[in-house]
Amino acid sequence: MPDSLNSVRQPPLHWPQIYLSLALTTLATLLLELSLTRIFSVVFFYHFAFLAISIALFGLGAGGVFSYVVAEWRGDLFSRLGRLSAINSLLVVLMLALVLANLPLALVYFVAALPFFLAGTIVSLVISETIQKVDRVYFFDLMGAAAGCLLLVPLLNHLGGPNTVIVAAVLFAAAAVVWHSMASSVSGRATCLALALGLIAFLVYNTTHNLIDVTYAKQHKLESESFVKWNSFSRVGVTTHGCILIDADAATWIAGYDFDNLATRDRHDLLTAGPGLPYVLRPGAKTLIIGPGGGYDVARCLASGSKDITGVEINPIIATTIMREKFLDWSQGIYLRPEVHIVVEDGRSFVRRSHEKYQVLQATLVDTWASTAAGGFALAENNLYTVEAFRDYLGHLTDDGLIAFTRWAFNPPRESLRLVSLAREALTQMGEPEPWRHVIVARQGLVDTVLISRKPFSGADVARARSALAAANLSTVYLPGAVGHGRGFEFAELLHSTNALDYERSYPFDITPVTDNRPFFFYTVQPRDIWLFLTTGSNGAMDFYMNKAVPLLFRLMGISVAATLVILLLPPLVLGTRLPRQKGLLVFLLYFLFIGAGYILIEVALIQKFVLFLGHPTYALTVVIFSMLTSSGLGSYFSRRVLNQSEGRWVVALGTIAILVALLGIVARYVLPIAVGLPLWLKIAITVLMISPAGFAMGMPFPTGLKRLEEWHKPSVRWAWALNAASSVLGSVGALLCAIYLGLIQTLFVGGLLYVAALVIVLRLGSRARSEQTSAARQVIATHAFD
Numbered sequence: 014m015p016d017s018l019n020s021v022r023q024p025p026l027h028w029p030q031i032y033l034s035l036a037l038t039t040l041a042t043l044l045l046e047l048s049l050t051r052i053f054s055v056v057f058f059y060h061f062a063f064l065a066i067s068i069a070l071f072g073l074g075a076g077g078v079f080s081y082v083v084a085e086w087r088g089d090l091f092s093r094l095g096r097l098s099a100i101n102s103l104l105v106v107l108m109l110a111l112v113l114a115n116l117p118l119a120l121v122y123f124v125a126a127l128p129f130f131l132a133g134t135i136v137s138l139v140i141s142e143t144i145q146k147v148d149r150v151y152f153f154d155l156m157g158a159a160a161g162c163l164l165l166v167p168l169l170n171h172l173g174g175p176n177t178v179i180v181a182a183v184l185f186a187a188a189a190v191v192w193h194s195m196a197s198s199v200s201g202r203a204t205c206l207a208l209a210l211g212l213i214a215f216l217v218y219n220t221t222h223n224l225i226d227v228t229y230a231k232q233h234k235l236e237s238e239s240f241v242k243w244n245s246f247s248r249v250g251v252t253t254h255g256c257i258l259i260d261a262d263a264a265t266w267i268a269g270y271d272f273d274n275l276a277t278r279d280r281h282d283l284l285t286a287g288p289g290l291p292y293v294l295r296p297g298a299k300t301l302i303i304g305p306g307g308g309y310d311v312a313r314c315l316a317s318g319s320k321d322i323t324g325v326e327i328n329p330i331i332a333t334t335i336m337r338e339k340f341l342d343w344s345q346g347i348y349l350r351p352e353v354h355i356v357v358e359d360g361r362s363f364v365r366r367s368h369e370k371y372q373v374l375q376a377t378l379v380d381t382w383a384s385t386a387a388g389g390f391a392l393a394e395n396n397l398y399t400v401e402a403f404r405d406y407l408g409h410l411t412d413d414g415l416i417a418f419t420r421w422a423f424n425p426p427r428e429s430l431r432l433v434s435l436a437r438e439a440l441t442q443m444g445e446p447e448p449w450r451h452v453i454v455a456r457q458g459l460v461d462t463v464l465i466s467r468k469p470f471s472g473a474d475v476a477r478a479r480s481a482l483a484a485a486n487l488s489t490v491y492l493p494g495a496v497g498h499g500r501g502f503e504f505a506e507l508l509h510s511t512n513a514l515d516y517e518r519s520y521p522f523d524i525t526p527v528t529d530n531r532p533f534f535f536y537t538v539q540p541r542d543i544w545l546f547l548t549t550g551s552n553g554a555m556d557f558y559m560n561k562a563v564p565l566l567f568r569l570m571g572i573s574v575a576a577t578l579v580i581l582l583l584p585p586l587v588l589g590t591r592l593p594r595q596k597g598l599l600v601f602l603l604y605f606l607f608i609g610a611g612y613i614l615i616e617v618a619l620i621q622k623f624v625l626f627l628g629h630p631t632y633a634l635t636v637v638i639f640s641m642l643t644s645s646g647l648g649s650y651f652s653r654r655v656l657n658q659s660e661g662r663w664v665v666a667l668g669t670i671a672i673l674v675a676l677l678g679i680v681a682r683y684v685l686p687i688a689v690g691l692p693l694w695l696k697i698a699i700t701v702l703m704i705s706p707a708g709f710a711m712g713m714p715f716p717t718g719l720k721r722l723e724e725w726h727k728p729s730v731r732w733a734w735a736l737n738a739a740s741s742v743l744g745s746v747g748a749l750l751c752a753i754y755l756g757l758i759q760t761l762f763v764g765g766l767l768y769v770a771a772l773v774i775v776l777r778l779g780s781r782a783r784s785e786q787t788s789a790a791r792q793v794i795a796t797h798a799f800d
Contacts, residue, residue, distance in 0.1 A: 027195050028146070034191040035139050035150060036157030038098065041184035042069070042132045043161030044168070045105060048177040049125060051169060052112065055248045055260045056230050065125070070741040072126035076133020077735025080141070081728075083134055090142055092201060094135055095192035099205050101131040102185035102212060106225070109178045115229035132185075133738060141730040144723040147716045148653045155646035155712065162638045166245040166631055173243035175225050176216060183212045230261035240339060242330050245631045249330040255343055257307050257331060263380065265306030267336070267343045272315050272350065283309075283316040285485035287457035288377045291417035291464060292317035293481040294474055298372035301409070303360030303397065304379035306331060308347045314373070315352065322353045323369075325360045327629065332357050361396045361405070362628035366690035370411045377419040378460070380535065396625045398432070398534035400526045401686075403439035403465075410467040422461040426503055427537045429454065429461035431524040433491075433504055436465040437513060438526040445469075449508035453478050454490035454501065461490060469493070529625065530682070530756040540754075598726060601718075602736055604774045608714045609737035611767030613744030615674055615711070616641055618752065618760035619681075619704065626685045627696055636700050644705040648712025656717055660779045666713045667772035673707035674765035678758045714771060 049065040086093055104127055111124045136154065143150045168177040186209035193201035219225055227248065228235055238258075240251040250258045255267040270279055283289055288310060292298065297318040302310045305324035314322050326332035332355050336348045348355050356363060360376070379397060396402060406416050416436075420428035437448040445451060450469035455462050455478075466474075470493050482489050490501035491508070507524075510516040517525045522537040616638065624633040656662040680703060688699065715737065723730050744764075751760040 026143070028149075030191050030195050031139065031143060032149070032153040034094070034098075034188045034195075035136065036153045036160070037184050037188040037191070038132060038135055039154050039157035040161040040164070041105075041181040041188070042073075042129065042136075043158045044165060044184070045069070045128060045132075045178060045181040047161075047165050048169065048174050048181070049112075051174045051243070051246075051248070052178070052227070055174070055227055056113065057118070066745045068122055068125045069129045070738055070745060072129025073133035073136070074735045074738035074741075075126070076130045076135075077137040077731050077738060079130065080134045080137040080731045080735075083138060084141075084731075089196055090138065091192045091196035092198055094138060095189045095196060095198070095201050095205060097131050097135050098185050098189035098192055099208055101128055101135075102182045102189065102208060104128050104131065105178060105182035105185060106212070106215075109175060110225050113175065113225060113227055113229070115232070128181075128185075133735070137731045137734045140719065140734055141727075144719065144727070144730060147719050147723075148649050148651075151712075151716045151719075152646045152650035155642045155649065159639050159642035159646065162635060162642060166635055169243055169245045172216075172220060174248065175227065176220055179212065179216045179219060179225075183209055183216065186212055227261075233261075235261060240335070242334060244328070244330055245634075247328060247330065249328065249335070251335060251340060255307075255340075257335060259328070265331070266309065267340060268308035268312040268347060269343050269345050270312050270316075270347070271345050272312075272347070275316065280316045283313045285481075285487075286313070287455050287460055287462040287487060288375070288417065288419050289313045289316075289485075290453075290455055290462055290478065290481060290487075291373045291375060291415055292319070294464070294477055295372045295413070295415065299370075299411075300373040300375065301325070301364070301367075301369070301371045303364075303374070303376040305355070308336060308344055310375050310377050311347055311353055314375075315347075315350070320352050323371075324348070324353065324355045325358055325363045326355060327357070327359050329357045359396075359624075359628045359630075361402055361625060362689060364402075364405050364409055365625075365686075367409060369409065370414070371409060372411050372414045373417060374406050374410060374414070375417040377417075378421070396529060396532050398435065398527065399529050399532050400435055400438050400442070401529045403435045404443060407439060407443060407465070407467055412468055414467050416465040417462060418465075419460050419462045422456050422459055425521055426461065427522045427524060428535070429463055430503055430507065430520075431526070431534060431537070432463045432465075433507055434513070434517060434524050435526045436463070437508060440465075449505075450493045452504070452508060453492055454504050455482055456488040456490050456501075457485075528756075529686075530758055531752065532621075533753055536753060598729065600774060601722065601725070601778055602729070602733060604718055604771045605715070605733045605737040606740040606743075607767045607771040607774070608711075608718070609740035610744035610747065611764045611771070612645075612711060613741045614748045614751065614760055614764035614767065615707070617745065617748035618757045618764065619677075621752065622681050622685075622757045622761075623700055626681075626689060627700065628689075628693065632693075632697070636697050637704060640701045640704040641708040641711070644708030645712030648709040649716045650712075652713040652716050653720075656713060658720070660775065663714075663717055664772055664775055664779075666710055666717075667768050667775065670707060670710045670714070670768045671765040671772075673710060674761055674768070677703060677707055678761040678765075681761075682758050711768075714768070 046065065046069040049069070053065045083093060083097070108124050108128055112121055116124070140147060140150055140154075165177070168180055172180065186205055189205035190202055190209060193205055235250070237253045238250040239253050242249055247259050248261065250261065251267075252258065255269065257265045257267065259265075270283075284292060292313055295317075297320070298314070299321040300314045300319055300323070302314065302322065302324045305311050305326055308324075311322055311324055324332075332348070336344050337355075341349075347353065360379070364374075376397060403416070410416070418432050420432060422429060433452055433454070436452060440448040440451055445468075447469065451466045453464040453470065453475075455464075464478075470478075475492055475494065479489065479492060481487075488501075491504040503520075507513060507516055514525075517523075521539070523539045524537065527534050619641070620633050620637045623637050624630050627633050627636060656666060688696065691699070719730055719733060722733055748760055751763050755763070
């Protein structure tokens, strides 16, 4: 053990315990980070969820800087690590209580960063002081995080968000026990063991008594909830009035109709509502309902006389726990009726693998406004509304079939008008020359129902729709052959436009058709408004609810840049730790920035890209992150053997990453859609096999760079760790920006290009080193010649 930390003799290194403690620390950190995304989505709004990722990464980076201070504290290394880990276990619980206490967001940011700050300090100290085996140390770092990924889903499903955070506190305390064991501190080990057992007891108590739980959400106190359950991508509550709330925001009501004795009035109310219009045109239809929620669309279909209804609900808490178990009496057993078949799956994935044809395919206000556990990259949460999705839907209709989508009727229209834009593009690609004949739009209060037929609506269909709209007192927004009155002119203009692209570009909001590569249906900010926001600070179109995340996103990017600069400037300005004046050292630190940002860019893009393939955001999160962390850990473990401190092999590894990432992007774009219908186990195996080669190569650059930096200037190792973590903040926000404006596949390519940038730095430094060696050799020769 180097004695550079202080004059106290350090205890011998016990590598198995070091690996275990580090793995427990990174396991706890990942659990804490991802469970906070769930909690932030509930307590704040869904677009704040990715703020948790930035907070975590900033805290880890700042902790790397703080490790310079801890390195000068008295006492041996393992005692200090044990104290820090024990303090962090208590700090996690305190942080959780404060985050759930309805504090201002700025204070939440500071409080939530503290546990990551200490975790970053611990990991940075361990890596810098075990640099001789950094390849093995980094392997267990990533394996701990991978284990956290595997544990996250079952913990959220069975314990919920707050209790999963408490589990992270228990793990920090367990790590403290092991650190003190290596320090041969009996009292420290006993104290931390008591702390761990006390936290376990508190966890058990909290699961039944909810001492620390979500009581405020969206700045309102949660009241009248008779049932609450968490899973990996939502918190679902049911009020005493029969309203199902997802993350305390998105709502769906339980349909409590007795269809064995359905009253005439109830039948009339169900069929004369806007979403009931498709069943007026196609009574008794064989129907597929995406996102049936509390069952109102199912009720409308039953009221029309249908005998074959399939409902695809992504949330098992709603589909099973609420509708078929806990609240069976409220729902009158609607999901247990012989005409109804409920499938728990992503709707788009179900359609892709289905061979059935339907007369009606319906989705009413299907969006959760909630982040996945994938870290709150929630602007890309929905693959239901893309051109490719509409082609899938239309391809699963009978010749007289129709799609019925209901969205919010903003003024001017955005979501419903974008549905028409998607329909126009999909129909054109399928060879339909007159898309305007395939669309009917009706308005009821705050929602528009858009009907899209596989073949042109007949004159009888149009007449029946006009009669039904008049009888139900619904507004006619658009009918084929007739321009709607009032606010409906935008639909007619778009459908009859000779140049749809020009019309869409000139519209106040972005209503252009979105694709699977850029599935941002709810993002309707025109690029010109982004420039206006950046230059004048005016939000413009971003004032509207669904676009509020956009100013936050750009502010986060600014904060991320500032955080990276702070981490660069803090050591010399505050801690007095200055970089040496050797040429090229600052440039080499950029290497760690590039590989950190590149890794997170690739990871985020892959998670989003595999959601459709694997059929569920939770599967994408678990399989993709686990595959990357495990394969990268193996890459780190074998990096010394594979690269053998060879600069040439190092360069080849970086180039290989760029090539493998590019190939991964191409395969994800053109091969995955073909394989969507395969069994889940086989799709998981394919995902692991696709990602692992690139992940294995991506595990080599970081430990190799750290080892080279340690040989050059050992105090900069902790600085490199901090900068690598801080750059991940940039990458997490940059991934969203790239995906929105470039696309998911292009985001992968950008991540690969950052590894190319790291390669250029390695080549440049190698060239400089060879030049300096040549110059020194010439000087020696000249000296000898002079002698």
